[in-house]
Amino acid sequence: MWGIVKAVAVGTLVSTAFVATAQADGHLSLEGKRIGVAVVGTQHFWDREAFTGAIETVEKLGGEVVQVDGGRDNQVHADNHDVLLANEVDAVISILGDAAVEPKFEALKNAGIPVFTVDHPSPHAINNTTSDNYYMGTTIGRYMADAIGGSGKVAVFNAFEGALRICGIRTGLWKYVLSDYPEIEILQPELAEEFANAPEDARKQTLDLLSQYPEGTIDAIHVGCWDQPAIGVVQALEEAGRTDVVVTALDGGPDTLEIMAEEGSPFVANVAQQPRLIGSTSAMNVARHFAGETLLPQTYVDVVPVNGAEEAKAAYQNLGYGTLE
Amino acid sequence: MPDSVATRPGGFDLRRAVGMAPVAIFVAMLIYIGFNAPNFLTWSTIQLVLSQSVPVVVVCLGLSVVVMAGGDDVVSGGIDLSVPATAILCAGIIAQQVTLAEQPLFLAAMLAFGAALIVGALNGFLVTRIGMTPLLTSLAMFVAVVGVNNVITASRRIDIDAPLILFLRDDRIVGLPAGVAIALVLCVVFVFAIHHTKWGLNLQAVGGSREAAEVSGLRPSHFLFWSFVIAAFAGFLASFFVLARGSGSSPGTEDNLLLEMVLATFLGASFSPRRVVTVWGAVLGAVLVAALSIGFKSMGVNVFWTGLIKGSLILIVVALGAASQRMR
Numbered sequence: 001m002w003g004i005v006k007a008v009a010v011g012t013l014v015s016t017a018f019v020a021t022a023q024a025d026g027h028l029s030l031e032g033k034r035i036g037v038a039v040v041g042t043q044h045f046w047d048r049e050a051f052t053g054a055i056e057t058v059e060k061l062g063g064e065v066v067q068v069d070g071g072r073d074n075q076v077h078a079d080n081h082d083v084l085l086a087n088e089v090d091a092v093i094s095i096l097g098d099a100a101v102e103p104k105f106e107a108l109k110n111a112g113i114p115v116f117t118v119d120h121p122s123p124h125a126i127n128n129t130t131s132d133n134y135y136m137g138t139t140i141g142r143y144m145a146d147a148i149g150g151s152g153k154v155a156v157f158n159a160f161e162g163a164l165r166i167c168g169i170r171t172g173l174w175k176y177v178l179s180d181y182p183e184i185e186i187l188q189p190e191l192a193e194e195f196a197n198a199p200e201d202a203r204k205q206t207l208d209l210l211s212q213y214p215e216g217t218i219d220a221i222h223v224g225c226w227d228q229p230a231i232g233v234v235q236a237l238e239e240a241g242r243t244d245v246v247v248t249a250l251d252g253g254p255d256t257l258e259i260m261a262e263e264g265s266p267f268v269a270n271v272a273q274q275p276r277l278i279g280s281t282s283a284m285n286v287a288r289h290f291a292g293e294t295l296l297p298q299t300y301v302d303v304v305p306v307n308g309a310e311e312a313k314a315a316y317q318n319l320g321y322g323t324l325e
Numbered sequence: 326m327p328d329s330v331a332t333r334p335g336g337f338d339l340r341r342a343v344g345m346a347p348v349a350i351f352v353a354m355l356i357y358i359g360f361n362a363p364n365f366l367t368w369s370t371i372q373l374v375l376s377q378s379v380p381v382v383v384v385c386l387g388l389s390v391v392v393m394a395g396g397d398d399v400v401s402g403g404i405d406l407s408v409p410a411t412a413i414l415c416a417g418i419i420a421q422q423v424t425l426a427e428q429p430l431f432l433a434a435m436l437a438f439g440a441a442l443i444v445g446a447l448n449g450f451l452v453t454r455i456g457m458t459p460l461l462t463s464l465a466m467f468v469a470v471v472g473v474n475n476v477i478t479a480s481r482r483i484d485i486d487a488p489l490i491l492f493l494r495d496d497r498i499v500g501l502p503a504g505v506a507i508a509l510v511l512c513v514v515f516v517f518a519i520h521h522t523k524w525g526l527n528l529q530a531v532g533g534s535r536e537a538a539e540v541s542g543l544r545p546s547h548f549l550f551w552s553f554v555i556a557a558f559a560g561f562l563a564s565f566f567v568l569a570r571g572s573g574s575s576p577g578t579e580d581n582l583l584l585e586m587v588l589a590t591f592l593g594a595s596f597s598p599r600r601v602v603t604v605w606g607a608v609l610g611a612v613l614v615a616a617l618s619i620g621f622k623s624m625g626v627n628v629f630w631t632g633l634i635k636g637s638l639i640l641i642v643v644a645l646g647a648a649s650q651r652m653r
Contacts, residue, residue: 039628042628042629051628064625065625066622066623066625067622067625067627067628068622068628069628069631071581071632072577073575073577073578073580073581074482074571074575074577074578075567075570075571075575075578075581076578076581078570078571078572079377079570080622082373082376082377083373083619083622083623086364086367086369086370086373086619086623087362087363087364087623088363088364098482098575099482099484099572099573100482100570100571100572100573100575102572103494103495103572159480159481159576160481160482162481162482163481163482163575189479192475192479192480192481193480194480194576194577195576195577196577196580
């Protein structure tokens with residue numbers, strides 16, 4: 001119950017804060033500006049929402065959008081920044097991406113085009129708008145430890161801890177929390193999920209994992225940085241008829257909140273983000289920059305911790321995805 | 326179809342018109358983009374188009390050699406879908422060796438070269454000795470090679486900052502981006518080897534008609550085997566451009582490369598007068614596909630529509646190519 005109250009409180013707080021900011025930002029405008037918006041892919045809810053949030057806000061502020069999509073290929077995403085550079089846009093909002101984008105950011109900066117990132121801290125960016133990844137990592141660590149009673153074996157999908165800073169924070173802090181639980185063992189080697197086609201890839205890898213660890217020898221499967229693979233993990237558990245393993249992950253879009261809300265779902269904990277608000281906030285930051293305001297290097301957007309099916313239903317409603325029975 | 330049917334009174338040649346249509350559509354499309362996208366018809370965008378098409382161009386060189394040696398029937402002729410996977414594998418090996426194992430680039434490149442030769446020789450062996458179809462063999466090889474790369478890189482991104490890779494990425498040779506200049510040299514070498522040497526002409530003869538080639542004393546399996554090895558070598562060469570493009574090896578880049586390679590190579594055939602795959606045709610196809618992609622992006626086309634528009638346009642071009650072929 002306390003969880004629902006907390007989720008509602010956080011949700012209300014976030015929306016109030018946003019309304020207050022929006023009112024205070026009435027003077028902002030992107031009139032006459034061409035803003036490039038680059039996203040690594042549009043297949044997943046998170047990416048699409050952040051992208052849409054950024055585009056809608058740029059247009060609402062009177063700016064023109066030049067949009068490019070990497071098709072979930074990090075190299076294509078990086079290349080797309082060259083297209084924006086050749087287009088001489090006034091600013092670039094870049095959503096996600098691995099280290100392949102860094103030289104592109106540098107080239108944009110050298111050409112006098114300010115870069116604003118989403119979920120990708122960079123020395124070449126004016127500002128990075130992101131979720132509170134520190135809170136996400138520690139919270140999911142505590143929730144997972146509680147869900148398995150403070151002891152047991154855990155497999156982790158962790159392809160991006162070294163490649164993406166946000167994943168380094170989330171998975172690193174998850175491990176930091178677990179270091180206080182000597183009875184919890186992270187199985188080695190860690191698993192690496194595919195970037196594209198993640199649910200299906202994770203399903204296959206989980207089926208292999210489950211045949212390697214029969215009933216009673218594995219207690220949890222955690223996805224370190226996002227939750228699309230968790231969809232495949234849950235499928236595999238159901239296919240194998242295993243009810244002894246819990247699943248935890250991060251992102252909490254409507255697709256995964258729905259799975260969590262099902263009765264007896266193995267997917268027990270998540271931390272939901274607000275991707276549309278993140279994209280929108282980044283676009284507002286572009287306008288603030290052009291209005292001469294000084295931005296902090298990082299803007300954090302609040303997250304909603306989700307512990308169990310009831311909180312999943314509450315979060316689903318509070319985040320505006322509808323209602324779940 | 327006899328000429329009397331294709332040629333209408335008054336001199337209008339329908340077959341010729343249909344045959345020219347793919348080129349005309351592309352030119353019209355590019356002009357349209359030029360008018361609607363700011364900065365599209367500028368030297369900097371043209372350089373960008375060339376730069377971004379380089380990895381695809383180099384894998385296309387490999388695929389076109391196999392198609393020319395095996396014939397351009399997609400199912401029973403020559404095709405090698407594993408070239409992009411070989412490129413990604415070589416990129417993975419080089420990045421892993423240079424960045425994580427701290428080996429010199431030369432040694433890493435030699436390892437990658439060896440791996441590419443093994444892939445090419447295996448493809449050639451399975452097709453020419455065991456008698457498997459190239460389509461199936463190279464598709465299975467694609468999956469296997471990507472699997473090997475996932476093991477080597479642990480499916481993780483690996484950065485690379487070796488001077489040669491940074492040179493390909495950032496420097497210029499005689500006014501052109503270094504990668505473009507070197508890829509251009511590679512294209513000239515491939516064109517010369519395939520279209521202007523006796524061995525290359527024999528390889529094309531084998532692909533044109535296996536029976537006729539056998540009658541004249543050529544061994545088709547010999548040429549087909551070596552075409553797979555050359556294709557894998559092209560994959561090895563492409564890996565340097567892949568590394569330069571991404572400043573390292575990122576997992577998952579093989580799929581897009583595969584799609585664009587096949588598209589560019591067979592689109593290139595629509596531009597050739599005889600509708601056959603040629604090295605220059607494939608290169609032109611790769612550059613045009615890149616130009617179109619960049620053009621749509623520059624025009625600010627909604628990303629959710631880009632795939633459909635690009636795909637439809639290519640379908641139309643290839644269909645016109647096929648229609649013109651049937652009119653012969």
